[in-house]
Amino acid sequence: MYTETKKQLVIDEGRKNRLYKCTANKLTIGIGYNIEDNGLPDHIIDQLFEESFDIALGDAVSFVGDPGIWELLDEARQGVIINMAFNMGLPTLREFKRFRKAILRGDFEQASVEMLESMWAYQVPERAERLAEIMAYGADE
Numbered sequence: 417m418y419t420e421t422k423k424q425l426v427i428d429e430g431r432k433n434r435l436y437k438c439t440a441n442k443l444t445i446g447i448g449y450n451i452e453d454n455g456l457p458d459h460i461i462d463q464l465f466e467e468s469f470d471i472a473l474g475d476a477v478s479f480v481g482d483p484g485i486w487e488l489l490d491e492a493r494q495g496v497i498i499n500m501a502f503n504m505g506l507p508t509l510r511e512f513k514r515f516r517k518a519i520l521r522g523d524f525e526q527a528s529v530e531m532l533e534s535m536w537a538y539q540v541p542e543r544a545e546r547l548a549e550i551m552a553y554g555a556d557e
Contacts, residue, residue, distance in 0.1 A: 472502035479509050485520055492555030496547045528552035
């Protein structure tokens with residue numbers, strides 16, 4: 417229903433995958449969606465979160481680099497790496513070379529130290545402390 421009207425709207429509004437200012441100077445995205453006044457609906461927020469989580473999961477596995485090591489990590493420690501990848505992205509996470517080496521050795525206490533001695537920990541101290549504790553001791557220890 418309204419197929420032709422929708423086609424015309426796409427022509428008139430354009431289709432943009434980045435934020436832009438519309439002619440009314442409002443932050444807009446997609447096909448004329450006024451995000452500035454309307455915000456995002458919960459189902460879109462959830463969909464974006466799932467997309468971002470899937471990217472972070474892939475980045476975390478890539479960061480560890482050895483699928484066998486990844487599988488040996490408990491879910492809580494995997495979660496720490498996913499959380500870090502989600503927060504900073506793979507290019508920045510790859511700068512945590514000593515952290516990665518400690519994980520590959522199974523030295524989780526040292527990995528925790530490496531987390532806390534980073535600029536990232538300075539930027540997000542509560543998150544870093546909580547995640548470092550999980551890395552050091554796991555979920556059940």
